[in-house]
Amino acid sequence: MTEMNNEVTIALKGRIDSNNAAKVEEEIRTQLEGxxxxxxxxxxxxxxxxxxxxLRVILRLKKNYPDLRISEVCSEVxxxxxxxxxxxxxxxxxxxxxxxxxGCEEIGRGANGTIYRIDQDNxxxxxxxxDALDDIRHERETAKLxxxxxxxxxxxxxxxxxxxxxxxxxxxxxxxxxxxxxxxQPEKLxxxxxxxxxxxxxxxxxxxxxxxxxxxxxxxxxxAQFMKDWLPEEAGNKLVKLVEDVPHNDHMIHxxxxxxxLELQNDEVLLIDMDTLAVGDPIFELASMYNAFVGFxxxxxxxxxxxxxxxxxxxxxxxxxxxxxxxxxxxxRKIKEVExxxxxIGYTRLIRRSxxxxxxxxxxxxxxxxxxxxxxxxLLETTEKLTFHPNELELEADADNLEEVQxxxxxxxxxADCPPRARMQIDVAVEEIFINIVSYAYSPEKGNAVVxxxxxxxxxxxxxxxxxxxxxxxxxxxxxxxxxxAADERPVGGLGIFIAKTVMxxxxxxxxxxxxxLELKKNLK
Amino acid sequence: MLNITKTMDGSKAVYNLEGRLDTITAPxxxxxxxxxxxxxxxxxxxxxxxxxxxxxxLRVLLSTQKxxxxxxxMKLIHVNDVVMEIFEVTGFTDILxxx
Numbered sequence: 001m002t003e004m005n006n007e008v009t010i011a012l013k014g015r016i017d018s019n020n021a022a023k024v025e026e027e028i029r030t031q032l033e034g035x036x037x038x039x040x041x042x043x044x045x046x047x048x049x050x051x052x053x054x055l056r057v058i059l060r061l062k063k064n065y066p067d068l069r070i071s072e073v074c075s076e077v078x079x080x081x082x083x084x085x086x087x088x089x090x091x092x093x094x095x096x097x098x099x100x101x102x103g104c105e106e107i108g109r110g111a112n113g114t115i116y117r118i119d120q121d122n123x124x125x126x127x128x129x130x131d132a133l134d135d136i137r138h139e140r141e142t143a144k145l146x147x148x149x150x151x152x153x154x155x156x157x158x159x160x161x162x163x164x165x166x167x168x169x170x171x172x173x174x175x176x177x178x179x180x181x182x183x184x185q186p187e188k189l190x191x192x193x194x195x196x197x198x199x200x201x202x203x204x205x206x207x208x209x210x211x212x213x214x215x216x217x218x219x220x221x222x223x224a225q226f227m228k229d230w231l232p233e234e235a236g237n238k239l240v241k242l243v244e245d246v247p248h249n250d251h252m253i254h255x256x257x258x259x260x261x262l263e264l265q266n267d268e269v270l271l272i273d274m275d276t277l278a279v280g281d282p283i284f285e286l287a288s289m290y291n292a293f294v295g296f297x298x299x300x301x302x303x304x305x306x307x308x309x310x311x312x313x314x315x316x317x318x319x320x321x322x323x324x325x326x327x328x329x330x331x332x333r334k335i336k337e338v339e340x341x342x343x344x345i346g347y348t349r350l351i352r353r354s355x356x357x358x359x360x361x362x363x364x365x366x367x368x369x370x371x372x373x374x375x376x377x378x379l380l381e382t383t384e385k386l387t388f389h390p391n392e393l394e395l396e397a398d399a400d401n402l403e404e405v406q407x408x409x410x411x412x413x414x415x416a417d418c419p420p421r422a423r424m425q426i427d428v429a430v431e432e433i434f435i436n437i438v439s440y441a442y443s444p445e446k447g448n449a450v451v452x453x454x455x456x457x458x459x460x461x462x463x464x465x466x467x468x469x470x471x472x473x474x475x476x477x478x479x480x481x482x483x484x485x486a487a488d489e490r491p492v493g494g495l496g497i498f499i500a501k502t503v504m505x506x507x508x509x510x511x512x513x514x515x516x517x518l519e520l521k522k523n524l525k
Numbered sequence: 526m527l528n529i530t531k532t533m534d535g536s537k538a539v540y541n542l543e544g545r546l547d548t549i550t551a552p553x554x555x556x557x558x559x560x561x562x563x564x565x566x567x568x569x570x571x572x573x574x575x576x577x578x579x580x581x582x583l584r585v586l587l588s589t590q591k592x593x594x595x596x597x598x599m600k601l602i603h604v605n606d607v608v609m610e611i612f613e614v615t616g617f618t619d620i621l622x623x624x
Binding site: 484485 | 547548549576577578579580581583584587588590591594606607610611614615616619620621
C-alpha cells in the first residue's frame with residue numbers, strides 16, 4: 001500500500017477468485033482502516049485474473065469509496081471488466097504497452113512532442129513532458145472534437161510507455177508529411193500550397209461550440225501583458241490594446257499549422273498534432289505560421305532546413321504563396337499588410353519565449369531579442385488594428401493606383417467566375433468611381449481610399465464598396481448628362497458617374513462615420 | 526497599356542489602338558492626336574484591338590470629334606461589343622461615325 005496526495009494505492013497480485021476473494025477483501029479492509037473519505041486506487045499491474053467473486057469485492061469497496069479507480073490493467077483483465085460493465089461504473093485504466101522508438105524515423109515535431117513511425121501502419125507521438133497523461137487525454141479530446149466537427153484527423157487509439165515518457169499511438173498508413181513532399185518533390189510545391197490552404201480555410205470556417213476549446217485571444221493577451229515589462233510604456237500599452245481590440249471569434253484555429261502537421265495518406269489530407277487547437281481570430285494562426293516558416297529562422301536560415309527539411313528560399317516561397325492563396329490575391333500591398341499584423345504577434349511570442357528561456361543572459365539571444373524588439377516597435381507605430389479583411393484594399397487615392405485597384409477587384413471577380421461582359425462593365429465602373437475619389441475627395445491634399453469586394457451566392461451578386469475620409473460629396477446627386485445632344489453641344493466630361501450608374505444594377509451613396517461610402521452592385525446570375 | 530500605331534496617307538490618318546483607353550492612357554492618345562491633326566481631313570480610329578474604354582477615353586474621342594467636324598471627318602472602325610456597349614449607353618453611337 002502506498003499513499004500519495006490523499007490517494008491510497010493498493011496493489012493486487014496474481015488471481016482473485018472464489019478461493020481467495022474473502023481473504024483479499026479482508027486484507028484490503030485492514031489496509032484501509034481509518035482512511036474513510038480517501039480516494040482509493042487498485043493497482044492491477046500484477047493482477048492476472050479476476051472472477052465474479054473478485055468483482056463483488058470491488059463492488060462492495062466502491063460503495064464505501066465512490067472515487068475508486070483501477071489502474072494498469074492488463075488486457076485480459078480489462079476484457080473481463082469491460083464485459084461486465086465495470087469500465088462504465090468506474091475509472092479503469094489500461095496497462096501501458098512499452099514501445100521503443102530507437103532507430104525509428106522521426107516524421108514530425110511539435111511544441112509538446114516528437115512523432116516517430118514505429119511500423120508501416122502506425123506512428124507514436126512521444127511527449128516531452130514525462131507526466132503527459134493529462135496532455136494525451138487533452139489531445140485525444142480535441143482530436144475527437146475536431147473530427148466530429150468535420151476536420152479530417154487521426155485519433156490515437158492507444159497510450160504506450162516510451163522510455164520514461166508516454167506516447168500516444170495513431171494509425172497512419174503510408175502517409176507522408178507535407179514537409180517531406182516539399183523536400184523530395186519540389187515540383188509539387190504549388191499543389192501543396194493549394195491543399196494546405198484548403199485545409200486552413202476549412203479549419204477557420206469551423207464553428208466550435210462555446211467552451212470546448214481555449215480562446216487564443218486570452219493566450220496572446222497574456223503574451224502582450226508579459227511584454228509590457230520589456231517595451232517602452234506607450235508601445236506596451238498599444239500592444240495590449242491591439243490584442244484586446246480583436247473581437248471574439250468562435251471559429252477553430254490549429255495553433256501550430258505548419259507543413260509537418262499535415263499528412264497525405266493515400267489521397268486524403270490529414271491534420272495531426274491537435275493539442276494546440278483553440279478558437280480565435282485567423283490572425284493568431286497566421287502569426288504562428290509566420291514564426292514556423294520565417295520568424296524562427298529569420299536570423300539563421302539554416303534552422304528551417306533542420307526543422308522542416310526544406311531550405312529557407314523554399315520556405316519563403318511557400319509562406320508567401322500560402323498567404324496569397326489564403327487571401328485570394330496576388331496584391332503585394334495586401335499580403336504585406338496581413339503579414340505585418342502577423343509579425344506583431346509573432347515577434348511578441350518569440351521575444352517572450354526567448355526571455356523565459358533565459359535569453360537575456362546570453363549574448364547571442366540578447367541580440368535576437370533586440371532585433372525582434374526593433375521590428376516590433378516599428379510595426380506597432382504603423383498598425384491600428386490586428387484584424388484584416390481579405391477582400392478589402394486600402395491605398396492612396398492616386399490615379400497611379402488605378403491599375404492596382406482594378407486588378408484587386410478583378411481577382412475576386414475571376415474567383416466568382418464572373419462572365420467577361422459583366423467583368424468589363426464592373427471594371428469601367430470601378431475606374432469611374434475611383435478616379436472620382438482621386439479627383440475630388442482630398443484635392444489638393446492626399447488621402448486614402450478603401451475598396452471592398454463582396455460576392456454573395458444565390459443570387460450571385462457582387463458588391464463593390466468605396467470608402468474615403470474626404471470631403472462629404474454625393475456624386476449621384478449630379479444631374480445625368482443629356483446623351484441625346486449633338487456632338488458640338490455636348491460638354492466634354494461628366495460621363496463617368498453616369499456610366500457607372502448605367503452599367504451597374506444599383507449604385508448608392510451615404511455619408512457615415514466621417515466617410516463617403518459608395519456602393520456598386522451587380523447581379524452575375 | 527495602350528499601343529498607338531499611326532499611318533499617314535496624304536490627308537488621311539489611320540490610328541490603330543490596342544489595349545485599354547482609360548484614365549492612365551487617354552492623355553497619351555490625346556497628345557498623339559493633338560500633334561498630328563493639323564491638315565488631316567479623314568481620321569480613322571481602328572479599334573479592333575481596343576479591349577476597354579472608360580469616360581476618360583470618351584472625353585478624348587468627343588473632343589477629337591469636335592475638332593474633326595470642323596476640318597473633315599472622323600470614323601471608328603472594328604469596334605468590339607464591350608466597347609460598343611459603352612458607346613451605346615452614353616449616346617456616343619449617335620454622335621460618332623461608327624462602321
